[in-house]
Amino acid sequence: MNAEIAFVGGTGFYSPDLLEDATTLAISTPFGPPSSDIIVGLVEGRACAFLARHGAGHRFSPSRIDYRANIYALKSLGVTNVIAISAVGSLKEKIKPLEMVIPDQLFDRTKLRSNTFFEDICVHISFADPFCRDLSQELYRAAQRVGCSVKKGGTYICIEGPQFSTRAESNAYRHMGFDIIGMTALPEAKLAREAEMCFSMLATVTDYDVWREEEVTIETVINNVNRNAASTQEIIQEVVPHLPITNGSCQCRHALRDAIVTSTEAISDEVSEKLRPIVGKYLK
Ligand SMILES: [Zn+2]
Secondary structure (H helix, E strand, C coil): CCCCEEEEECCCCCCCCCCEEEEEECCCCCCCCCCCCEEEEEECCEEEEEEECCCCCCCCCCCCCCHHHHHHHHHHCCCCEEEEEEEEEECCCCCCCCCEEECCEEEEECCCCCCCCCCCCCECCCCCCCCCHHHHHHHHHHHHHCCCCEEECCEEEEECCCCCCCHHHHHHHHHCCCCEEECCHHHHHHHHHHCCCEEEEEEEEEEECCCCCCCCCHHHHHHHHHHHHHHHHHHHHHHHHHCCCCCCCCHHHHCCCCCECCCHHHCCHHHHHHCHHHHHHHCC
16 A cells, blocks of 8 residues: 655644545554554545654654654655644744744754664765755645645744743744744654655644743643644645645655765665665665
């Protein structure tokens, strides 16, 4: 069973009702099982996969998610386009709760996560532009067409969590010019690039982070999460018929070309077998 487009759902977005003829797949990977079984089905006639990033019942905190198993499992299904759905806080007055952001940059403040498939060989991919421009553009257009208030571009700062930021940290991030804050974009985006998949994000804003001196109640946040989930579902339905849009021509699909520094002879059979879905075509 294959899929070409995957949606990785975050907080508040656990099971899209829109997959037709859905099948649930339990996949194993050399990095362990993914966060949840993967649901594969049709959206507008296209084969799509859905993975709940935090697992069934939201059991994994951002630091405990096995991002490698998740991306590896999607790659094994033949997925070429990954759209991450993530709840975020806003660091700017003009980015309001219930709005959407398609970020174009990332800043990494995570500390406790395995962030590469390549522990046993030396690979340096380019990551200057962490999101696929073409996929992001298509996502932006889809969000506009369904009438969402959506901003294109912006920097997502990824913190380790699970605690939210202190007010001092939140203010520092604002001074550094960042736009939104969350806990899961990394290493997800790095691993998708290592796996040569186009990756973009639909960030749904739930609240202003703590920099804004107003009481944010959990009730408000949850309410906003639920309202965002409804818009997200509409955007997915709208974007799918327009994907994939690159036909393999964009840079994401060739990220490993010239990036593998270790010579082929120095890569053991065991390692090349383990990483076959990721690097197989370069190790022939
Ligand atoms: Zn791309």
